[in-house]
Amino acid sequence: MEKKKIEKEKRIIEQMIRLYCLHKEKNEELCDECNELLLYARQRLDCCTFGEKKPACRQCPIHCYKPNMKKKIRLVMRFSGPRMIFYTPIEVLKHLFSK
């Protein structure tokens, strides 16, 4: 099966985490905590049961993140989400933030 969509989501999540760490936490490089979150997010995408049919994580019926990771990714999304418009095409944002 094609994995393009998952790969794309991984790149997006990486950009969002970097944005958050660099601009919000003012780190020059990705800190350990954010790196852990990134690895975790990638791993979650890899084993997402929906594969290519995956809905936006926000709408996903399976909340697969463990609580502390979920809390952190929410902070990342809240900070980086509105800023991602400068980095990614609008279709991606529509997908990620569709209600």
Ligand SMILES: [Zn+2]
């Ligand atoms: Zn960080």
